[in-house]
Amino acid sequence: MATKRDYYEVLGLPRNASEDDVRRAFRRLAMESHPDRNGDPGAAEQFKEINEAYRVLSDAEKRQTYDRYGHASVDGSFNGGFGAQTGFSGFGDFGFEDIFDTFFGRRTATGRRPRAERGADLRADLFIEFEEAVFGTKKDVEMPRHEPCGTCSGSGLQPGTQLEVCRRCGGNGEIRRTHQSLLGQFVNVSICDQCRGEGRVNRTPCGTCRGGGRVQVTKRLEVAVPAGIEDGTQIRLTGEGEPPETTRGGRAPGDLYLVVHVPSHTILPWEGNDLLVRRQGHDLVLDIPLNVAQASLGDEIQVPTLEGAVELKIPSGTQYGKSFRIKGKGVPHLGEKRRGDLQVRVHIMVPTELNREQRELFQKLDASFRKTANSDAKSLFEKVKEAFGV
Numbered sequence: 454m455a456t457k458r459d460y461y462e463v464l465g466l467p468r469n470a471s472e473d474d475v476r477r478a479f480r481r482l483a484m485e486s487h488p489d490r491n492g493d494p495g496a497a498e499q500f501k502e503i504n505e506a507y508r509v510l511s512d513a514e515k516r517q518t519y520d521r522y523g524h525a526s527v528d529g530s531f532n533g534g535f536g537a538q539t540g541f542s543g544f545g546d547f548g549f550e551d552i553f554d555t556f557f558g559r560r561t562a563t564g565r566r567p568r569a570e571r572g573a574d575l576r577a578d579l580f581i582e583f584e585e586a587v588f589g590t591k592k593d594v595e596m597p598r599h600e601p602c603g604t605c606s607g608s609g610l611q612p613g614t615q616l617e618v619c620r621r622c623g624g625n626g627e628i629r630r631t632h633q634s635l636l637g638q639f640v641n642v643s644i645c646d647q648c649r650g651e652g653r654v655n656r657t658p659c660g661t662c663r664g665g666g667r668v669q670v671t672k673r674l675e676v677a678v679p680a681g682i683e684d685g686t687q688i689r690l691t692g693e694g695e696p697p698e699t700t701r702g703g704r705a706p707g708d709l710y711l712v713v714h715v716p717s718h719t720i721l722p723w724e725g726n727d728l729l730v731r732r733q734g735h736d737l738v739l740d741i742p743l744n745v746a747q748a749s750l751g752d753e754i755q756v757p758t759l760e761g762a763v764e765l766k767i768p769s770g771t772q773y774g775k776s777f778r779i780k781g782k783g784v785p786h787l788g789e790k791r792r793g794d795l796q797v798r799v800h801i802m803v804p805t806e807l808n809r810e811q812r813e814l815f816q817k818l819d820a821s822f823r824k825t826a827n828s829d830a831k832s833l834f835e836k837v838k839e840a841f842g843v
């Protein structure tokens with residue numbers, strides 16, 4: 454086995470790179486080395502390598518295993534897993550139907566063995582933004598794939614010509630050999646190797662596609678991404694995979710599976726700072742800082758959402774970690790009008806730097822607190838008791 458490059462080296466990342474770094478590096482490198490954009494014959498190999506590195510490093514569990522045990526630990530899980538990004542035909546090439554045909558020699562109604570029931574399925578990755586996943590979007594996707602040849606309409610035959618009867622099998626598509634044994638007469642049937650079981654052969658192949666019935670194109674598709682889609686969801690585009698080997702017999706094309714990749718969070722600007730919004734099922738979770746005075750006295754604050762700011766009332770005596778729900782500002786349920794909520798989690802920030810005025814005020818506050826009955830200590834006592842069941 455050839456020596457493999459370190460996955461971090463492949464993506465040009467340090468070992469402590471964040472999930473985001475991994476995603477960004479993959480995106481950039483995948484663009485550069487995509488066999489479609491890059492004519493370099495080594496590009497396809499490089500692209501595969503990048504894809505493989507990404508698959509491991511973007512999966513927390515696999516990455517951990519890789520960090521600990523290296524290539525040997527993760528190789529096994531990838532057998533046939535690299536449908537790769539666009540262009541390489543995916544699992545459809547060795548589909549169940551082919552295997553079935555091989556073992557059972559299944560036949561169509563006409564008695565001829567089909568080459569392949571349908572064209573190969575394709576798989577491609579689609580990267581969208583956090584907000585696009587929440588609200589839905591339309592994306593233009595460019596796919597290298599085959600299409601039925603325009604000259605022969607996919608038949609593979611020169612226009613005006615027809616398939617001819619196979620001379621070897623006389624049009625049966627199979628060859629029978631009879632032999633005698635002690636146990637009786639046996640008939641051995643095998644598929645004709647000349648016509649591959651079709652019974653007909655193409656002696657006048659189309660000049661454009663050389664008889665293959667298909668040509669390489671770059672297909673542009675507009676894909677509707679539904680609101681509320683989750684990271685890793687596959688969108689199946691029926692009939693947008695590879696066409697069958699030839700369209701003789703009217704066989705269907707394969708499907709295209711788009712794997713949608715969504716970042717785990719987005720950033721919203723807020724009072725000169727950035728706030729982080731994450732997704733939790735159909736809810737969005739926003740962490741927001743409050744100062745001790747706001748939490749003690751209560752306040753009305755502006756909270757950023759993906760659709761502009763909304764007002765939120767903070768009651769007096771709000772405790773650390775308290776969560777407020779803003780109804781209907783979360784993620785839509787797929788295919789429904791219903792939406793989750795926005796959970797606003799407050800963090801009460803103890804100041805790390807005080808100016809003179811603030812220091813004096815806190816000193817006064819401290820002195821005042823010491824005079825009043827220590828109800829906070831009492832409520833802490835109750836809380837701890839409850840937590841430990843004593």
Ligand SMILES: [Zn+2]
Nearest residue numbers: 602605659662
């Ligand atoms: Zn053709």
Ligand SMILES: [Zn+2]
Nearest residue numbers: 619622645648
């Ligand atoms: Zn034949």
